[in-house]
Amino acid sequence: MKHQFVIIGGGIHGCAAAWMLADAGEDVLLLEAGETASGASGGFGRRGVRGNRRDLRELPLMRAAYRLWPTLSERLGADTGYERTGGLNLIEQEATGTKGGLVAAQAHADVQNRNGVPTEVLTRDRVLALEPAVGAEVRGALYCPFDGTADHGAATAAFAAAARARGAAVEEYSPVTGVEVAGGRATAVTTPDGRRYEIGQALLILNNTAAPDLLREHFGVSLPVWRILPQALRVVPQSGPPMRHLIGHDHRSLSLKPLPDGGVMVSGGWRGRWNAELDRGETVEANVHGNLRAAAEVYADLSDAELDLADAARPESCSADEIPVIDRVPGTANALVGTGWTGHGFAIAPAVAEALAFWARTGARPESLAPFSATRF
Numbered sequence: 358m359k360h361q362f363v364i365i366g367g368g369i370h371g372c373a374a375a376w377m378l379a380d381a382g383e384d385v386l387l388l389e390a391g392e393t394a395s396g397a398s399g400g401f402g403r404r405g406v407r408g409n410r411r412d413l414r415e416l417p418l419m420r421a422a423y424r425l426w427p428t429l430s431e432r433l434g435a436d437t438g439y440e441r442t443g444g445l446n447l448i449e450q451e452a453t454g455t456k457g458g459l460v461a462a463q464a465h466a467d468v469q470n471r472n473g474v475p476t477e478v479l480t481r482d483r484v485l486a487l488e489p490a491v492g493a494e495v496r497g498a499l500y501c502p503f504d505g506t507a508d509h510g511a512a513t514a515a516f517a518a519a520a521r522a523r524g525a526a527v528e529e530y531s532p533v534t535g536v537e538v539a540g541g542r543a544t545a546v547t548t549p550d551g552r553r554y555e556i557g558q559a560l561l562i563l564n565n566t567a568a569p570d571l572l573r574e575h576f577g578v579s580l581p582v583w584r585i586l587p588q589a590l591r592v593v594p595q596s597g598p599p600m601r602h603l604i605g606h607d608h609r610s611l612s613l614k615p616l617p618d619g620g621v622m623v624s625g626g627w628r629g630r631w632n633a634e635l636d637r638g639e640t641v642e643a644n645v646h647g648n649l650r651a652a653a654e655v656y657a658d659l660s661d662a663e664l665d666l667a668d669a670a671r672p673e674s675c676s677a678d679e680i681p682v683i684d685r686v687p688g689t690a691n692a693l694v695g696t697g698w699t700g701h702g703f704a705i706a707p708a709v710a711e712a713l714a715f716w717a718r719t720g721a722r723p724e725s726l727a728p729f730s731a732t733r734f
């Protein structure tokens with residue numbers, strides 16, 4: 358069998374790229390090892406769609422993502438759960454490290470505004486008008502009215518279904534174990550059950566934490582990218598979510614998202630660990646408690662919320678300079694890779710897919726992807 362575009366990985370990035378290509382009339386095959394959205398793009402809760410305090414090199418992609426997210430449900434014909442709730446990055450300290458605190462707020466707002474992420478510096482009074490239940494220590498915030506959340510599982514499923522509806526083949530339980538490379542081109546991929554798919558135009562390697570090993574094994578390319586296990590908790594406060602917006606924090610490891618069913622997703626930089634016997638990630642009790650404590654210190658109403666879910670089983674790829682690698686695989690003419698999302702790859706996925714589809718079809722790298730080269734290290 359031959360397809361013009363072959364995609365490895367059925368998370369948000371692979372499914373969005375499949376849709377972008379199929380929507381442009383291209384012949385697409387996506388191969389997913391398990392089920393779509395079974396990796397970092399699945400699980401409970403919501404993902405933040407956030408420009409606030411994002412690495413500056415990602416802001417052009419975020420500006421494109423702000424443009425794409427609001428109409429996606431309509432274009433895909435299925436609900437992505439996207440809501441433009443607005444987002445606050447809460448500030449408690451005068452100065453934190455070299456990058457945070459009240460002293461840095463206006464500078465961050467200015468640079469975000471200049472790069473298409475509308476941002477306001479709020480005093481405590483104005484924070485209270487938006488977030489009445491916030492703790493006494495909060496002295497201000499960076500507010501981004503365009504920030505919000507989406508349902509990652511639903512969004513990934515919506516992309517996959519829309520890609521299929523436009524004629525793409527999306528094959529689940531089809532792990533790619535072989536990649537044939539000849540004359541500097543990826544020519545075919547193979548699966549353990551003996552299937553072989555020839556590649557007409559381009560191969561897109563979008564299998565997140567598995568991409569570095571695949572690149573090493575089949576292309577002899579090594580990336581400074583590794584696996585982390587982000588921790589996510591679901592708590593049920595007695596009187597519903599005390600916050601109304603997507604909440605991040607200037608110096609605490611804390612992210613809070615009100616959920617439509619009255620729960621709150623608590624996360625923000627806490628990690629699980631790998632259990633080699635079970636071959637999966639698991640939570641670390643001290644980190645669960647640390648995350649809950651941080652949440653209750655900012656929103657006292659969360660101190661007696663019931664913990665009903667703790668998960669650290671969804672591996673994510675992390676890069677040495679905390680922004681992704683999105684590039685042509687060095688030494689090849691037609692293989693593109695996206696990995697190393699470093700815990701914030703969901704929000705920009707539609708914009709990355711749009712840019713990658715353009716690159717794969719035309720051979721010209723969009724300017725927005727220039728910072729993410731595989732050789733920058």
Ligand SMILES: Cc1cc2nc3c(=O)[nH]c(=O)nc-3n(C[C@H](O)[C@H](O)[C@H](O)COP(=O)(O)OP(=O)(O)OC[C@H]3O[C@@H](n4cnc5c(N)ncnc54)[C@H](O)[C@@H]3O)c2cc1C
Nearest residue numbers: 366368369370390396397398405533565698701702703704
């Ligand atoms: C708990 C948690 C919270 C997060 N919060 C946010 C947030 O608030 N905002 C945000 O922007 N981002 C967030 N992220 C990060 C974001 O979810 C990820 O960056 C994004 O989902 C990565 O998508 P992906 O498609 O690259 O990877 P994945 O969803 O992991 O998909 C990769 C797929 O490739 C498949 N695969 C692997 N090897 C092969 C193979 N050989 N052949 C075929 N298929 C293969 C896997 O089965 C998997 O389904 C969070 C992540 C986690 C885990």
